[in-house]
Amino acid sequence: MPEQTQTPSSGTTLAAKARADVGKGANRRLRAAGMIPAVVYGRGTQPVSVTVDPEALKTAIATPKRFNTVLTLRLDGDQASKLVLLKDFQLHPVSRDLLHADFLEVQMDREVKVEIPIMLTGKAVGVTEGGILSQQKRTLEVLCLPTAIPEKIEVDVSHMKIAQALHLDEVKLPAGMKAQWRVNETVAVVNAPEAEEVAPAAAAVEGAVPAEGAAAAPGAAPGAAPGAAPGAAPAAGVKAAPGAAPAGGAKPAPGAAPAAEKKKGKK
Secondary structure (H helix, E strand, C coil), X not given: CCCCCCCCCCCEEEEEEECCCCCXXXXXHHHHCCCEEEEEEECCEEEEEEEECHHHHHHHCCCCCHHHCCEEEEECCCCCCEEEXXXXXXXXXXXXXXXXXXEEECCCCCCEEEEEEEEEECCCHHHHCCCEEEECCCEEEEEECHHHCCCCEEEECCCCCCCCEEEHHHCCCCCCCEECCCCCCEEEEEECCXXXXXXXXXXXXXXXXXXXXXXXXXXXXXXXXXXCCCCCCCCCCCCCCCCCCCCCCCCCCCCCCCCCCCCCCCC
């Protein structure tokens, strides 16, 4: 009789069926029947092709740990169940339905690599002073036993001042957990508040008409509209200054013929 695999008390059971038919055609038939193809792989074991109910899978990982939920995969006709983690999946680009799933077989006494969400706690000193807290990294890859996978990693930022950054090497991990990172990335930073920009007063446009009662531009013709350019003609209905050129044009050019005079009609 095969050895029974230990089941974690917090695990969730998921039914699965072994499948022999593989390929695009077989996968289409599975999806048409309401099932999806899946693969179970692990250290030192051969990959096993199975089928699972996509809705049952969604329900199984609907826990606070989400994708880090240890699942008990029970295969039809196999008395030994497998402990697995959902490591990857494919979604339809339009309907967002599950199309395929990959499960990683784990053992309760062997460490596994998982991504844990990072949650910032506390109110930064710099935020009280007007700064803006920005979270740059939202997950951390760690190595731990399947029974010790946490829901999240809390990081206290209450000590952070303006222009201060917090990096991965400053994150305190629970006992028995090892961080798996190669670059000491920034987790969070308190940015200085942005200076408010005051728009400069709009410059006066040359020739623009000033408000009622404002003085006309220097050099403008007497009677010209307020703000008129120098040399502008008087406004309509205003008498021209003594000696000013007739309105409406310049003096006749030298040698030009005088305008024809009107003959008086006979009485």
